[in-house]
Amino acid sequence: MARLDAGTAARLARGGGRYLADLRVPGCLEAAFVRSPLPHARVGAARFHDGRGLTAADLGLHPLVATGPGLAGAPWIPLGGGRARYVGEPLAVVWAADRYQAEDLVDAAQLELEPLPPDEPLHSQAPTGVLFETTLEGGDVDAALRAADLVLEGRFHCARQTPFPLETRGVLAHPDPGTGVLTVWTSTQIPDLVRAGLARCLGLPEARLRVRVPQVGGGFGVKAHLFAEEVAVAALALRLGQPVRWIEDRQEHLAASAHAHDAVVRLRVGVTREGRILGVDADLTADVGAYSIWPFSASLEPMTAASSLFGAYAVGALRCRTRARSSARCPVGAQRGVGVTVGVHATERMVDRIARRLSIDPLELRRRNAVPACPWTSPIGRALDSGDYPRLLATLAAAAGYDALRAEQHRARAAGRLLGVGLALFNEHSGTGTQDYRRRGIDTIPGWDQSRVRVPADGRIEVATSAADAGQGHADTYRLLAAEVLGVAPERVEVVEGDTDRCPPGTGTFTSRGAVGVLESLVQALRAAAATDLAPGTDIVRRADAEQVYPSGAHLAVVEVDPVGWRPRVLRYVAVEDCGTIIHPEVVAGQVRGGVAMGIGNVLLEEHAYDADGQIQTATLLDYLVPLATDIPEVELHHLTSPSPRTTLGSKGVGEAGTIGAFGAVANAVADAVAPLGAELDTLPYSPQRIFAAVERARAGLPPARPGQ
Amino acid sequence: MKPAPVAYRRPESLDEALADLAELGDRARPLAGGQSLVPLLALRLAQPEVLVGLERVAELRGADLDGDRLEIRAMTREAELERSAALPPLLGAALGHVGHFQIRSRGTVGGSLAHMDPAAEWPALALLLDATLTVASARRGRRRLPAASFILGPLTTALEPDELLEAVTMARPDGRFGFAEVERRSGDFALVGAGCHRGRVVVFAAGPRPQRLPGVEAFLRDGGAPGPELQRRAHAEIEARDDLHASAAYRRQVGARLVDQVVAAAS
Numbered sequence: 001m002a003r004l005d006a007g008t009a010a011r012l013a014r015g016g017g018r019y020l021a022d023l024r025v026p027g028c029l030e031a032a033f034v035r036s037p038l039p040h041a042r043v044g045a046a047r048f049h050d051g052r053g054l055t056a057a058d059l060g061l062h063p064l065v066a067t068g069p070g071l072a073g074a075p076w077i078p079l080g081g082g083r084a085r086y087v088g089e090p091l092a093v094v095w096a097a098d099r100y101q102a103e104d105l106v107d108a109a110q111l112e113l114e115p116l117p118p119d120e121p122l123h124s125q126a127p128t129g130v131l132f133e134t135t136l137e138g139g140d141v142d143a144a145l146r147a148a149d150l151v152l153e154g155r156f157h158c159a160r161q162t163p164f165p166l167e168t169r170g171v172l173a174h175p176d177p178g179t180g181v182l183t184v185w186t187s188t189q190i191p192d193l194v195r196a197g198l199a200r201c202l203g204l205p206e207a208r209l210r211v212r213v214p215q216v217g218g219g220f221g222v223k224a225h226l227f228a229e230e231v232a233v234a235a236l237a238l239r240l241g242q243p244v245r246w247i248e249d250r251q252e253h254l255a256a257s258a259h260a261h262d263a264v265v266r267l268r269v270g271v272t273r274e275g276r277i278l279g280v281d282a283d284l285t286a287d288v289g290a291y292s293i294w295p296f297s298a299s300l301e302p303m304t305a306a307s308s309l310f311g312a313y314a315v316g317a318l319r320c321r322t323r324a325r326s327s328a329r330c331p332v333g334a335q336r337g338v339g340v341t342v343g344v345h346a347t348e349r350m351v352d353r354i355a356r357r358l359s360i361d362p363l364e365l366r367r368r369n370a371v372p373a374c375p376w377t378s379p380i381g382r383a384l385d386s387g388d389y390p391r392l393l394a395t396l397a398a399a400a401g402y403d404a405l406r407a408e409q410h411r412a413r414a415a416g417r418l419l420g421v422g423l424a425l426f427n428e429h430s431g432t433g434t435q436d437y438r439r440r441g442i443d444t445i446p447g448w449d450q451s452r453v454r455v456p457a458d459g460r461i462e463v464a465t466s467a468a469d470a471g472q473g474h475a476d477t478y479r480l481l482a483a484e485v486l487g488v489a490p491e492r493v494e495v496v497e498g499d500t501d502r503c504p505p506g507t508g509t510f511t512s513r514g515a516v517g518v519l520e521s522l523v524q525a526l527r528a529a530a531a532t533d534l535a536p537g538t539d540i541v542r543r544a545d546a547e548q549v550y551p552s553g554a555h556l557a558v559v560e561v562d563p564v565g566w567r568p569r570v571l572r573y574v575a576v577e578d579c580g581t582i583i584h585p586e587v588v589a590g591q592v593r594g595g596v597a598m599g600i601g602n603v604l605l606e607e608h609a610y611d612a613d614g615q616i617q618t619a620t621l622l623d624y625l626v627p628l629a630t631d632i633p634e635v636e637l638h639h640l641t642s643p644s645p646r647t648t649l650g651s652k653g654v655g656e657a658g659t660i661g662a663f664g665a666v667a668n669a670v671a672d673a674v675a676p677l678g679a680e681l682d683t684l685p686y687s688p689q690r691i692f693a694a695v696e697r698a699r700a701g702l703p704p705a706r707p708g709q
Numbered sequence: 710m711k712p713a714p715v716a717y718r719r720p721e722s723l724d725e726a727l728a729d730l731a732e733l734g735d736r737a738r739p740l741a742g743g744q745s746l747v748p749l750l751a752l753r754l755a756q757p758e759v760l761v762g763l764e765r766v767a768e769l770r771g772a773d774l775d776g777d778r779l780e781i782r783a784m785t786r787e788a789e790l791e792r793s794a795a796l797p798p799l800l801g802a803a804l805g806h807v808g809h810f811q812i813r814s815r816g817t818v819g820g821s822l823a824h825m826d827p828a829a830e831w832p833a834l835a836l837l838l839d840a841t842l843t844v845a846s847a848r849r850g851r852r853r854l855p856a857a858s859f860i861l862g863p864l865t866t867a868l869e870p871d872e873l874l875e876a877v878t879m880a881r882p883d884g885r886f887g888f889a890e891v892e893r894r895s896g897d898f899a900l901v902g903a904g905c906h907r908g909r910v911v912v913f914a915a916g917p918r919p920q921r922l923p924g925v926e927a928f929l930r931d932g933g934a935p936g937p938e939l940q941r942r943a944h945a946e947i948e949a950r951d952d953l954h955a956s957a958a959y960r961r962q963v964g965a966r967l968v969d970q971v972v973a974a975a976s
Contacts, residue, residue: 562891
């Protein structure tokens with residue numbers, strides 16, 4: 001395949017991108033939001049300067065409910081519907097000629113708020129606060145634990161975090177009084193789902209809405225939801241008959257977009273003296289904040305996390321009781337890797353703990369337990385399509401020089417240095433299709449994807465998909481693929497995404513769909529087109545409903561902890577990826593590097609905090625710490641290729657792997673660095689403060705700390 | 710994150726600037742490099758009626774680093790100091806910890822001192838080097854304050870609303886020194902930091918303001934040396950606070966270890 005023209009990346013790096021905030025629409029008003037200063041309150045009368053402000057009731061917005069097995073059926077309510085459920089929740093929209101004046105109107109707005117007691121349920125549908133609950137179980141867990149020589153226990157906590165794309169959210173709604181169509185430009189990963197959700201919230205037929213996606217400066221999951229601001233700006237534009245836009249600022253993004261994780265995993269693992277893992281009994285609680293987020297619902301984080309526990313290991317029996325609890329905090333949604341990061345963090349920390357307890361090298365313990373060969377079906381029914389886990393470990397050990405690293409570590413420790421080596425072996429499910437969503441009880445997401453190949457009269461070849469590029473480079477990837485399959489010059493091919501008028505409907509861009517279902521539909525459409533003479537008028541649509549596929553990987557990190565100030569630094573990072581057939585090597589490498597950088601930030605730095613009064617403490621970049629270039633080492637990247645039998649080209653996706661691997665490898669490396677001091681780390685992020693506290697507890701002979709202590 | 714309406718004046722001389730402040734009092738805020746005040750304006754945590762921009766006040770620019778006594782005028786940008794060959798190594802070592810180069814390109818010495826973030830380097834340096842701060846007002850003329858009297862607490866100095874910090878002067882810091890801090894990322898405010906020079910020992914970012922450690926200084930005068938006893942004394946003496954990023958216990962432990970390091974480096 002031809003090499004990607006470096007022009008795209010260079011243009012973006014030099015500020016040549018055209019994002020939502022760069023759209024110029026004459027007469028466009030600027031919206032801003034009156035946000036709740038209280039975690040839980042009843043919203044009474046509202047007064048706005050000059051009458052320029054509207055609440056949910058004024059706009060007549062309808063809530064959305066994600067239903068399905070295990071879900072309490074609590075609604076997602078744009079602008080709160082008369083109730084505030086977290087600090088920062090948008091409760092009313094105001095508008096002005098520019099953002100400065102709009103924020104003056106926010107300051108002038110008077111909203112009567114009657115504080116509600118903290119123990120008052122946020123949703124009447126969930127009086128105990130449990131928004132979702134289920135149990136995954138396969139094999140005889142109790143028998144496995146009875147048969148074990150040793151049952152080890154652990155408790156692992158992933159922090160509350162934000163995906164943090166460089167481009168924040170934004171929406172511009174533009175009514176056309178002539179056609180009655182409202183065009184909603186929005187920085188989203190899911191244009192079709194946004195249209196469906198908007199139509200229901202606004203009480204309009206979908207045909208009256210056109211959703212368009214400009215260039216997007218990163219999504220990482222956070223832009224795969226419908227947001228109250230999108231609904232409110234669309235409703236306001238219709239009400240005023242004028243274009244209106246809202247560009248999220250960083251404070252709004254940190255406090256009130258969507259958070260992720262905040263999950264506690266408790267594990268009981270039965271092992272033999274030789275280190276064979278026989279069974280796993282797990283309990284997982286995710287704090288999902290104020291709402292069952294739409295479209296993924298409150299099941300997203302706990303289900304994904306629970307189903308990914310010990311996913312790369314041949315464990316005979318596994319049970320996980322899992323639940324989502326509400327809290328008066330920002331709702332939890334998707335973040336790169338979703339709950340797989342939570343599951344892999346708990347799993348990989350536990351595997352290292354078992355290795356230490358049994359005095360078996362962590363690499364050797366992984367060899368003894370890795371899934372031996374694929375296909376492989378886990379006790380909870382994950383059908384691994386492809387992959388070679390023993391070879392992943394062997395490749396990693398050779399690439400990293402594992403034995404030499406351990407020897408170096410031995411010398412460093414003798415010299416008083418805190419040097420750690422951490423491993424991760426993992427897989428993830430990607431390209432989730434219709435059946436997978438229905439099995440999980442999620443009925444809000446179609447699961448299938450589509451592509452269309454069209455030849456207009458001017459002879460161009462237009463390739464349109466149901467995905468929406470968020471910066472991954474779909475246009476380049478798909479253009480080159482189309483040129484290759486059709487045997488035409490790449491310049492003749494135009495890739496169109498993110499326009500509900502021009503693209504066939506589908507599911508959007510998340511869980512690496514762009515390399516699975518979307519790609520599959522594109523390959524089918526291209527092959528059908530190649531069988532024609534590509535005459536003007538050619539118009540071929542193909543739909544694919546992917547089966548889940550399982551990319552896998554093995555990562556290694558070397559971390560040194562400063563023995564004075566307890567600051568951890570990643571010195572080296574080695575990643576072995578198996579994403580199946582590689583469609584575009586540079587895109588894959590970029591995804592892994594960026595994913596690892598994000599994972600390092602997630603493991604070492606990023607954490608949202610709320611105080612006892614429910615106020616968010618981390619709404620600026622002074623307090624919410626994201627990784628800087630100086631925190632990220634070069635990522636040494638190696639590939640194994642086990643093509644998936646479930647996709648035509650054999651690709652499996654690689655959007656999340658870098659992040660997921662880092663949750664195991666970096667966490668284990670920090671823990672390994674301070675293990676000689678007896679410190680036990682189990683709560684992310686592994687900050688200087690947490691390392692200090694763990695070392696102090698070990699010195700005092702106390703058990704590991706619990707969050708809140 | 711857009712500031713509330715605010716008027717902007719841009720005086721051309723020190724007298725004009727002081728006259729503006731005399732007229733406006735606490736309705737005005739002087740704007741130096743803007744690295745702290747502008748974010749506070751954007752968050753609407755600061756809402757002055759008038760900003761008095763000091764950009765064009767020539768009397769506030771420049772530094773004399775050549776003699777035995779250094780004078781750094783308030784609007785001198787940190788990056789200008791960094792580029793000076795005459796900059797004493799101790800100031801260079803500390804400046805390397807001030808934000809990122811973009812911040813140092815705009816940030817001023819006087820702005821940092823007048824803002825008095827407890828974790829900032831300049832207040833700690835002023836205390837460590839026993840600096841004198843020259844403060845001017847239209848009504849009362851000039852007064853000179855030792856750093857210890859100028860620094861009152863977090864975001865609080867002895868400056869009256871109609872006063873401007875004009876310059877900071879200090880004896881040239883020669884000879885051996887130690888300066889160290891722990892930060893979560895390069896360029897962040899310190900979790901805790903310490904400096905030592907000519908028998909003076911200062912800890913900063915631990916408590917509400919930079920703090921001299923007289924007990925540790927006395928221990929050193931009596932022939933004490935780095936080691937467990939010095940750390941124990943420092944630990945007992947450091948005033949520390951909890952915040953989101955570190956506990957008081959962390960700051961005392963790590964602060965005491967940094968004191969040990971900087972004392973060793975300075976001796």
